[in-house]
Amino acid sequence: MKNIFLKLNYNLASFFSFFILFSILFFLTSCGEKKTEELHEEEKSENEVALTGSQFKTVGIEFGSVENRNLNLVIKANGYTTVPPQNMANISTLIGGTVKDILVLEGTFVNKGKVLATIQNLEVVEMQEDYNSAIANIEFLQLEFNRQKTLSDENVNPRKTFQEVKSKLAVEKARAQAAKNKLQALNMTTNGSSLVPIVSPISGYVGKISIAKGAFAETGTILFEVVDNSQMHLDLNVYEKDLGSISIGQTIDFILTNQGNKSIKGKIFGINKSFSNESKTVAVHAKINANDAKDLISGMYVSANINITNATVPALPKDAIVRNGDKYFIFIQDLAHIEKEEKHTETSKEHNEVHFKAIEVMPGTTDLGYTEVKFVEAVPANAKIVVKGAFYLLSAMKGGGTHEH
Template sequence: MNNNLIARFKINFLFLVSCFLFLTSCGEKKAEEAHEEEKSENEVALTEAQFKTIGIETGSIEMKNLNTVIKANGYTAVPPQNMANVSTLIGGVVKDIYVLEGTFVSKGKTLATIQNLEVTEMQEDYNSAIANIEYLQLEYNRQKTLSDENVNPRKTFQEVKSKLAVEKARAQAAKNKLQALNVSLSGNSSLIPIVSPISGYVGKISITKGAFAETGITLFEVVDNSQMHLDLNVFEKDLGKISVGQEVDFVLTNQSNKSIKGKIFGINKSFSNESKTVAVHAKINPSDAKDLISGMYVAANINITNQTVQALPKDAIVRNGDKYYIYIQEEHQEKSPKTKAEDHKHEEGEAHTEHAEGEEEGHNEIHFKTIEVVPGTTDLGYTEVKFVTTIPNDAKIVIKGAFYLLATSKGGGEHEH
């Protein structure tokens, strides 16, 4: 009985030891695989043929005089005096429309006409008042002479003088109304011309022929783009670095990447709405503003100062996730995975010649290692770089072909050569 218990105990003990060894080997294998995977992400090997075909070029850190910039977003805008919302002071039926959207009009150009019979009454009031003024003016002169000679009572002269003043006031009121409506003082037309108050391009037209145009409603939009400028939103922390006269380079976020220049001419003294940004205004060169329209979103760089910094060509820096890297060429060379596999086969009896060929291929590989960096200002094709870890002064940095190395490390570059 005791022998059976001892035998069972030995069996159980051996089983537990086997399980422990199995789990330990699995853990070591997984750790080794994870290490190999991490290593493959950080290191890339190319054959000499791949190196030449891709055109990998190496260089070193350069000291460059780059512009320090502040990035800001905003939009194009025109001053209030260069934008007009045309309406009418008196309602009426739209008789004719003479322009189309997008056409250029000069100041004073008739955009449309509306019809209102009250205009005829205004003209009649004006003409009637003018006629009465002519009669009363003669009567005023006659009564003044008689009054001065004490022929007629002075009361009669005062009555004529009062009537003349009333008619002059009535004529002036009618004249002001007709001039405000851009209607001729002479004539009896009921048409009211809607004229453009500025020169510019017609925007939205909000009326149609035969419709009733109400007062206070915008009928036409006219915009003069010759004085286009930028409204940029600058954060509070950067405000102290901004000053009038600084140059701005910007691109249209929804258009081409062509860079357009401007110059700051004004800085607001209050925050915009509830955001902690301040509006900064930059004038655009008229020759560059002719193809722009108000409301285009822009991404701008405000040039602050020049400073000498460590820099690399911008193509030397690649992004992987949320981090940025460069590649340096390693001096030592290791055997490729193919060579290691052939070494293992050789140990099992594989021909020695195959091992030698694989070893020779491994020695012909060129190895590269990733180095994490923090990019800064980009200007003139170069980007400022700050290294997270130090690198040798004579390190060979990949300045051309870094993107291919990144793709190769992820398994996407082996078919591109």
């Protein structure tokens, strides 16, 4: 009897030990699963957001889907307005002198040949005297040449005398031509005053004036700048990776970065065959429409789109794409939550919520209000994509949203 009692106590102790061990294991497993579920829910909430029914109506969320759109593909480039070298003149003088008069103001338009200023130099008087003296000698020597030639042909005078007169005539003609060339280079006539005119070689607008009345103008020093803006064009910096898509004749649209968002058109007419600088960019030259170029000045900074071609690509309205840091996202309605909500009763708190999930995308070109999209991760074919209200969803997601668990 005693042995039976001891055996019964042993069995009861074993049963209670097994029951306690089982309870501990069950508790640990439940905690682990709960912790895993909490971590899973926390991870999911980083790219999820939920709106209540009233919030959904207030925000005005609208859905759409990816469309195949014929978009104008572009290459973006930055650059400056500039004018060709032949349309810009830095004017100096070939002979030094004292500035007598300045006849123009900065910003005024001048025609080619317009006298901008005059400088005084007595050396030009000597040039005029040399020319006139040579002309007088030429007249005398020409008569003597004709006489000596006649006598030489009749063998009256030695031929040596005729050759001496011929040589002197050639020297005086050369001296007269040299003096005339000097005067013409200074835009002066063979008869006139000691005032040397400073003449504009092109038509355009007077830029900086670097002289003052009474000052001494030295040779080689720039006195005036004149710019013809009618031939204004762009110098755009295009990266090496985009060169294969650039060709002469392509159109561009550009805006002046510091002058509002008015779009101006142009056309590519030249592509450099060497790199411009250490940034590995190549200069692409584009002519600006004449009507738009008249109000531009050289050196304006521009942002341009080089139009490449039309292509059919998957696209969404541009408002459907939002930026978070250095990544871009769209929002789709979370179908997994819809299935979950259908299993709850009408009194469930989740039943009145609409859940959304952020999907990372890579945007492409934007044209006519649509932006090309490439999906980083696959989305269901029947996904309901938010095309209006995406910015509000991003703000809610960044602020913790209204998601409740």
